[in-house]
Amino acid sequence: GAVVSQHPSWVICKSGTSVKIECRSLDFQATTMFWYRQFPKQSLMLMATSNEGSKATYEQGVEKDKFLINHASLTLSTLTVTSAHPEDSSFYICSTGQGLNTEAFFGQGTRLTVV
C-alpha cells in the first residue's frame, strides 16, 4: 500500500508560537491530501482538503488563517498552526488516497501540545 509519512510525531510548543506539520506521500503523487484533527474520545474530524497548486478547502468552523495549509508539490502538504493556544492541543493527522480508490492512507499523526 501507499506510504504516507507525517512529521513530527509529537511536538510541544509555547502558547503564541507557530508549529508546522509535514505530510509526505512517499511512493505516489498526491494531488489531494486531507487534514484531520482528533480530540480525546471524539471522531477524526476533517479540517480541510489540500489541493496541489491551489487553495485548500476548509470545513465549516475551521479558521483558514489559523490553520495554514500549503500543498506546493505532489508529494508534500504542510499544515501550520499559527499563534497556537492550549485549546489547539490535539492529534493532527493527514491522509491521502490513490485516484478513485476510496481507501485512505494515513500518516502517523502528530500529537500537538500547547503549553
Place this chain on the structure above:
Amino acid sequence: DQQVKQNSPSLSVQEGRISILNCDYTNSMFDYFLWYKKYPAEGPTFLISISSIKDKNEDGRFTVFLNKSAKHLSLHIVPSQPGDSAVYFCAASARGLQNNNDMRFGAGTRLTVKP
C-alpha cells in the same frame, strides 16, 4: 453533526472469542463503508471495506456486515487475538461526491483482547 456513530467507546473480549464492533450512520447517501485499525501513536490503517451493494464482506478473521435499512454495520473478528487490541474506527463515504476520499469517521471503539 455526527453522521457516523460508534456508541461503544470500549470493548473487552477473551482471546479466541468473537469481537463485535458496531457502527451506525445517519446519511443515506453513504454508499461505501470502511473499518480502520489504529495502534497508539500511529495513523489508522485500512482493515476492510464494504460497498452498499453488498451485505457482507469477509477477509480472513474479519467480516463486515451491512444492514442498509437499519443504517448499521458491524465488524466481527473471530477468533480474537491479543494483537487485535487497538482502536477501531468506522468510516463512511459517498462516492458520488467529487472528493471520494471525503470520509466521515466514528469516534472509535477501543478493543482489548485478553490472553
